[in-house]
Amino acid sequence: MEERQAVKSHKLVINNRKTSMLTGVLDVLAFDLNEILLETEQGMLMVKGTDMHVNRLNLEKGEVDLSGNIDSVAYSEIHSVGKRSEGFLNKLFR
Amino acid sequence: MEERQAVKSHKLVINNRKTSMLTGVLDVLAFDLNEILLETEQGMLMVKGTDMHVNRLNLEKGEVDLSGNIDSVAYSEIHSVGKRSEGFLNKLFR
Numbered sequence: 001m002e003e004r005q006a007v008k009s010h011k012l013v014i015n016n017r018k019t020s021m022l023t024g025v026l027d028v029l030a031f032d033l034n035e036i037l038l039e040t041e042q043g044m045l046m047v048k049g050t051d052m053h054v055n056r057l058n059l060e061k062g063e064v065d066l067s068g069n070i071d072s073v074a075y076s077e078i079h080s081v082g083k084r085s086e087g088f089l090n091k092l093f094r
Numbered sequence: 095m096e097e098r099q100a101v102k103s104h105k106l107v108i109n110n111r112k113t114s115m116l117t118g119v120l121d122v123l124a125f126d127l128n129e130i131l132l133e134t135e136q137g138m139l140m141v142k143g144t145d146m147h148v149n150r151l152n153l154e155k156g157e158v159d160l161s162g163n164i165d166s167v168a169y170s171e172i173h174s175v176g177k178r179s180e181g182f183l184n185k186l187f188r
Contacts, residue, residue, distance in 0.1 A: 008110075008111075009110060010109075010110055010111070011107065011108070011109050011110070012107070012108040013105065013107050014104075014105070014106040014107075015103075015104075015105050015135045016102075016103060016104055016105070016118075016135075016136055017137075017169055018105070018132070041110075042110055042111045043111075050147075070169070071168065071169055071174075072166060072167065072168035072169065073108075073166065073167055074165065074168075075111055075164070075165055075166065076168035
């Protein structure tokens with residue numbers, strides 16, 4: 001656990017709104033064609049768009065590759081969702 | 095104009111929510127500590143956060159470097175603001 005905490009690096013790259021590469025991803029909490037919710041080293045991250053796909057997912061390395069039509073990405077400070085995930089999501093991102 | 099259109103590449107990188115590098119930037123339309131509005135090759139881009147600064151701006155190369163506490167980035171399809179900029183901003187991003 002301690003080695004894990006030492007590397008708190010998170011990077012987000014978006015190319016031409018079409019592809020995205022992320023590092024420092026702890027978990028993928030939910031995804032569908034329009035929304036992808038990730039837990040990162042820097043908080044929760046919601047990616048919104050259309051026709052979105054998770055092309056590569058390697059949580060051991062903390063890496064995720066997405067593609068689709070990306071409209072927005074938004075961070076929130078909360079680091080863990082807990083049990084009330086649906087109400088939580090609605091409160092946070094609507 | 096034709097050479098310009100050929101290179102429609104736009105890239106956005108965010109490191110640890112603190113720094114951001116952008117390419118394919120056509121113009122910086124507005125910025126203050128909390129919001130930076132850019133025109134990119136892929137549409138308008140609104141960056142929101144706190145304590146934000148434009149550290150480097152080279153429109154000849156289309157490059158912009160930002161720093162601050164980045165909360166979100168959101169694209170819109172509209173490519174030019176025109177004259178009704180204030181009403182336009184409110185409609186788009188609120």
